Amino acid sequence: MTGSVEAVLGQPAVPTTGVWAEVVGQRSVLAELYAAAVAAAGAVSGGGTGGGAMTHAWLLTGPPGSGQTTVARVFAAALQCVVPGPVPGCGACQGCRTALAGTHADLRIVAPDGLSISVAEMRALVQTAARRPTAGRWQVVLVEDADRLTEGAANALLKAVEEPAERTVFLLCAPSDHPDDVPVTIRSRCRPLALGTPRPAEIARALRDHDGVDPELADWAASVCGGHVERARRLAADEAARQRRAAVLAIPTALHRSADVFRCADELVKAAETDAVEANEIRNEEEKEALRTAMGAGGTGKGTAAATRGANAAVRELEKRQKSRTTRTQRDSLDQALIDLTAFYRDVLVLSAGAAVPLNHPDREADSRSAAARWTPESTLRRLESVLECRDALAANVKPRIAVEAMLMVLWRG
């Protein structure tokens, strides 16, 4: 570890090229991972383990949007990089590219599409992870939402983390507001890495230099994304996302009568439903088709009836998972709207307190300023709390329309 600390304090310890250029900000975290990658490469080529810079289990935490998953993939790519040389993670070789894309044979990504990872899936995963890496480097297991593991799945994972195979690495990601949701038994065996919120300037630079976004648009997207890199990318790239944001932020000043409440609720809920359908439609069909092919539908002969029954059960299971994924997409889409609203009411509070703090939505300053002049701080706070309550309610499975209408009633009356 001493090596990496020196590196952080000294010259740029992390290359700004190759896979390392994928990450926005997070220099100190990258420095630690880079040192680990160098040590890991040494271990593969027969050297030592780099004085403990490398370890078998990592827990990456950070605020939503800070990019734990990207960081984890970049590290995975650096571990799989096959170009010999002093800097692992060239970004161009087969190992780097397939790892970044998530298709490397020695990389398992667990992304809970549904609502949780089943015990059976986790057992199978742990077994595969214990095998020798096919490409001769590392078996990497990346768990995207480690905070959503069920108790059973966590126990299955724990055994593997406790006694890892020599060349197996676990990368667990969790949002920093729920690190407690990762069982302590697992947490205590991981090396923690805490990501911070990237600064707007860092995000704008990444959009410009890495994604080729027009500088003015990049600055704007970075200034309104709340430190959420993917959100900034989306806003920079997608006109529809910009329109949606504008529509959501028009709500606070558009509520004059109770009829406005129901109209705005309807718009919010329907937009989220549309998002969910559009995001999953093609994928659902592809998955069903793949399943049908795999189950050999349409066969004839002995045993066909039993096979058909099995296939139908598998299709039902798939449909169940797809439905829960659609529900989650809808919830996530609605949550984005609520995040934007929360930030708006925070701006109003900041302005009525006269605090010199950068606004969350600098481009809506005229609205937040006039609201700050009209509303009492208490009523603004009630509004803000109702948005937060609505987020909690959606997370607890309350019907979206009921939760959103109740929130908008408060946003209207204060």
Next chain:
Amino acid sequence: MPPQPAPPAPLQLILGDEELLVERATRETLRQLRVAEPMAELTRLRATELTPPHLAELVSPSLFAEARVVVLEAAQEAGAEICEAVAAYCRAPAEGVVLVVVHSGGGRSKLAKQLPATLRSAGAEVTECPKVTKASDREAFVRNEVRVAGGRIDAAGVHALIEAVGSDLRELASAAAQLVSDHDGPLDEATVRRYHRGRAEVTGFAVAERAVVGDVPGALEALRWALSLGVPHVLVADALADAVRSVALVRGAGGGDPFRLAGQLGMPPWKVKKVRNQIRGWEDDSLVRAMRVVATLNGEVKGQAADASYALERAVLEVARAQRAGQRAR
């Protein structure tokens, strides 16, 4: 029934996939044919059981010249050969033979799908029995069932019956007949609900309706009754949420023609009229409170509350009190 004025058309098409209506139309067609030709020989079979030679035999001129009725059921499943044979027959129907084709409107093969068009252009008499999907059609169906059974029912009664029984036409038809035979006089909402009291939805609505008019003892009594009947908590919570938001919607929409408002608010006109009687006493701020109560309740009955019955009782009380308080203490 009116007498049959003209001889029956030699080609008959019963088209659609609303099972009960198709059955009834088939029965009615056969009844009329029997009136016209009491001695007719009847053959009923599914299109998949038929071969072209068999069909040719069924429709060929008979030695004794007696009338014949051939009913071809599930014609949408017919194979290509039968489709072609039927199409050929349509061009030159035999005298004294009535061919009744029962077709869902769908079909696996292109030829089978085209059969209805072929029959239509050959001048077949068509009875359409499309699936009843629109709420207004279902309501019309119920009204008609009640009338045919010799009774009368008002709009709220129709709606209550559909709420209690569901959307299956067969069940609606038998419930309508049952209600008429068991009651004298016109059927209204109260009669229908009394009759179907065991039904979950109905008791949920009973709780909600009392709560939104501020009837605390009535609402609590209805709630205990619902819970003792084993009505799921979620259904009562949904009914309460619907009642509160209906009040907010209708009150916010102001006065005016209930039929125009109905379209605008997405609820049937009879409901607009009913909710109008419930908005008295409600204020903007008490509605804000009530809507938050039902939103919280929705989460509580889905497992957030240790005691869902207690959560319901509290929510019912809070809604009823919000109505009575009128003004929120700010």
